[in-house]
Amino acid sequence: MAGSMEIRAQPGNCEAKHLNPFTKLRRHLTPAQINFYFSIVCFFSPPVLGSLVSITFNAGGVWSVLLLAIKRRRFNIDGPMLALTAAIYAYCAAMVLASIVNGTLAADLRFFLPLITFLLFPVSYSTWSITEKAALARIAILASAAACFGALAIAVFQYHWLGVRAEGGAGNPIVFATVTCLAIMTCLAGALSGIERRWKLLVLAAIAGALAIVYSGSRMIWVAVPIVGIAVLLVNRRRFTGASMARFAAIGVVVALVIAAIGSRVVLDRTDFLVSDWDALNANGDHSTALGLRVAMWEIGFDAVREMPIFGHGITASRALMKQGFHDRFGLSAGFSHFHNGFLTAAVEAGLLGALALASIFVVAAWNAAKALRLRVDPVERFGATMILVAVITYLTGGMAGILVGHDILDATLMVFLIVGTYLASGRTIVPTGESAPAMAPGASPQP
Incomplete structure (x- = not known):
């Protein structure tokens, strides 16, 4: 019997030898390992590879729908x-409802x-919640660090060459600066939380990443960086004494001055443009400049x-109204x-219902983060809450004079930060259907 069993096993061995590499990879990767590589792409790609984050996130979401349908995953x-x-669903419903009320559902369908x-x-x-929390936090931190270095390399090439x-x-300076700001603050939060010990690298x-943002010339994100940075420091203030906090703040000021000195040409050029645009708008009513166009859109x-x-x-009607308004x-x-203001855009497209629904996303996210920071002491959970705050502050600051939602990279990156941040801060880890325990991602280490 043993011999016959051995003979029957041989064809299977031969079959395994002839499997293509992709089939072998799929058979050997666990769900947690797939999440490991998926997470790396989601956190690394926004500043460096642009729309790859949108393709990856949406493809992963559709695949997850299929896995849920065949009961390989569970909610x-x-x-x-x-x-x-x-x-989030209230915002989506408000957008669709606005089109139904206005009779433009067919025209708006593609949007x-x-x-x-x-x-x-x-x-x-x-x-995502099948991944062990400490492993996922380290993936986010290290992939964001790699993204910052990649962002600077591309920024230097694009600006100087x-x-x-x-x-x-990203193909857009505002979008590039926004997602790079998220990567920077993920590194800073990781260094201050103690989750990743290589704090000097972070x-x-x-x-x-900050230098890359300077090269982007995105003035609203220049404003966002210190605001978010202060928020991250305040979240982690318990880890420092008064003296060390003061020393850290002094180091931050010095670093900021060095960055400003290196990027002084960009800073001066963008400041001159702003002053020139302001003078043209006030003195001559010139709305053809960057500032003038924004003011015109807001009106x-x-x-x-x-x-x-x-x-x-x-x-559709909102975009037609804008063109007509510019002309007339x-x-x-x-x-x-x-309309270069996220809430104004939502209000024009879906009324006050749409604007309030959009605002509720950020209000609920901030509430979740604040609650977790008030109740949680675990470094990983507090890091997750910090991720949420970073996303909320960055998007709201940049979205006041730019894009809030409606851009594929920004939408996907926002979902990545809200999902991972919410899960790390207050979610529970589950196991995939048919497995007894979640496998730790390759290369991950236990939570310190």
């Missing part, structure tokens, strides 16, 4: 996640595709909100996909 319903899901990224939130959360504002792999990465937007305050105009009121032939 992980945590209270904070459920509250955030309700806010609803980005909402899929938001709708995948609870599905992706459930799949191509002669353009750094836009990284500090260097944060400095590299058109507020007028549009007053016309349709509850449900808005719908997405300012004599300009211009048009944009958004």
